[in-house]
Amino acid sequence: MATGSPAVGTGLDACLAQAVAADAGLADTAAVIAAIAAAAIDISEVIGRGALGGDLAAAGAHNSDGDVQKALDVIAHQRVTEALRGAPVAEVASEEAEGVMHLNPGAPLAVAIDPLDGSSNIGVNMAVGTIFGIRPAVQDPANPIASFTTPGTAQLAAGFVTYGPATALVLTLGHGTQVYVLDRAERAFRLTHAELDVPVSAKEYAINASNARHWDGPIKAFIEDCLRGADGPRDKDFNMRWLGSLVADAQRVLMRGGVFLYPGDGRKGYAQGRLRLLYEAAPIAMLMEQAGAGATDGGRRILEIAATGIHERVPLVFGSQEEVACVAKYVDGRNHSAGRSPLFGQRGLIRS
Ligand SMILES: O=P(O)(O)OC[C@H]1O[C@](O)(COP(=O)(O)O)[C@@H](O)[C@@H]1O
Ligand SMILES: [Mg+2]
Ligand SMILES: [Mg+2]
Known part of the structure; x- marks a missing residue:
């Protein structure tokens, strides 16, 4: 989204529309980002209610990595996979599912997602998030995880949401990294940083x-x-x-x-x-x-x-x-x- 970057304050939908207008090949990717953003707004509301909505840190089963799944891990996984079912996504690799999930066979994209990152912070009112990478779906009868065995350079877009003091979406479509903050009154993400530039040296x-x-x-x-x-x-x-x-x-x-x-x-x-x-x-x-x-x-x-x-x-x-x-x-x-x-x-x- 570097070329003719939208102005600070522009909504995510308008920014995505502008990116698609500049490159029609981004239409499916933009639809997936919009779906994840919608799920993130729901997740943000669940997190924002904290313990008023029940014990989000309640332990459940174990996930594929042997970690205990907390209630919020499961809620976030359900919200994102429901949202991705309505997007042009063939397959999902989620931290909270053992194998590849097949959503819309023949769809062009695959998504790798950590629905709820920072699980040890659930229940203590500290920042958690959602991380995702979007790739082309790859059909290979000989390799059931072919969509996910390409290197990270195959990613078409990537991002994460932080559910912190503000809920923020950090996003790249391969042309710079942008930050959007959730406008809670409008239930919409708005651009706050059009082009992040990390200092070369640090202390x-x-x-x-x-x-x-x-x-x-x-x-x-x-x-x-x-x-x-x-x-x-x-x-x-x-x-x-x-x-x-x-x-x-x-x-x-x-x-x-x-x-x-x-x-x-x-x-x-x-x-x-x-x-x-x-x-x-x-x-x-x-x-x-x-x-x-x-x-x-x-x-x-x-x-x-x-x-x-x-x-x-x-x-x-x-x-x-x-x-x-x-x-x-x-x-x-x-x-x-x-x-x-x-x-x-x-x-x-x-x-x-
Ligand atoms: O508890 P540790 O070993 O310091 O690990 C912390 C790291 O583990 C993570 O929580 C792993 O992610 P999940 O919560 O999604 O399993 C990271 O967010 C964090 O950086
Ligand atoms: Mg994680
Ligand atoms: Mg996780």
């Missing part, structure tokens, strides 16, 4: 430091050097933030820069970290790149990685270009701080 990092003892040497070294601040090799003091909600951390990075890391670690089941390639890392990576930031698994560009399973995990590093590049230097051993050589030569984010 803020995000990582779950309670896992420090499980990290590999390069990650320990990177964080240790951030902690040493202006007294260490990085020559600057860092701030730290961790919200426990990928969408909220990603939105902060998009708005003011910084670097986010969820590396692989030594805990059982965490060799590839915690975050899922198709419906967490790949959409966030597209949004980051379209805003001038980077996203890697510590070395490889996330958007060039092809999934082999719909719930596959991937180590994730994203944010300001200099910091993402700096992490890569630690991972491949180029950054040797004096006196710390024993830490190097150990495995990086990518464990075999």
Whole structure:
């Protein structure tokens, strides 16, 4: 939506109509975005009522990843899949469904979606979200998940919604990253930021430091050097933030820069970290790149990685270009701080 960007305040529907007028090939993608946005408004209302609407954190069954599904995970999954059923979507890969869901056979698009991101924040009135990536549907009788085994570069659009103090939709159709905020009175998203531009350098990092003892040497070294601040090799003091909600951390990075890391670690089941390639890392990576930031698994560009399973995990590093590049230097051993050589030569984010 870069060419002749709509004015701040323009509604999402008008912005999508303008994008389709410029490129008729975007019509189906725009219809899917409109459907997700409508579902997000419903979800936002459920979240906004908090405990008045019942216990949204009530535990239910386990999902495909072994996580306990909370009531809001299930509500969000139902709302988004109902909405996508009325859109030109053939298949959906949802965090909350074991296999690929077949909605409208023969339709042109496929959607990977995390209906409710940041589940540990449900019930404590903290930000949660919805993350999605839209791809062409691929028919291949030999590969039942063919729509989702193309690399992230195949995504036609990606976005996330943060249900925070304001409900915001962060969106890219491959021409920059825009932010829309929900106008609650009108039940419509309105453009607030036409072109995000993430600062190249930053002094803020995000990582779950309670896992420090499980990290590999390069990650320990990177964080240790951030902690040493202006007294260490990085020559600057860092701030730290961790919200426990990928969408909220990603939105902060998009708005003011910084670097986010969820590396692989030594805990059982965490060799590839915690975050899922198709419906967490790949959409966030597209949004980051379209805003001038980077996203890697510590070395490889996330958007060039092809999934082999719909719930596959991937180590994730994203944010300001200099910091993402700096992490890569630690991972491949180029950054040797004096006196710390024993830490190097150990495995990086990518464990075999
Ligand atoms: O609890 P941890 O290990 O710090 O993980 C937090 C991460 O897990 C997530 O909650 C995973 O997403 P889900 O809530 O959709 O499973 C991210 O939003 C967040 O960044
Ligand atoms: Mg998630
Ligand atoms: Mg989730």
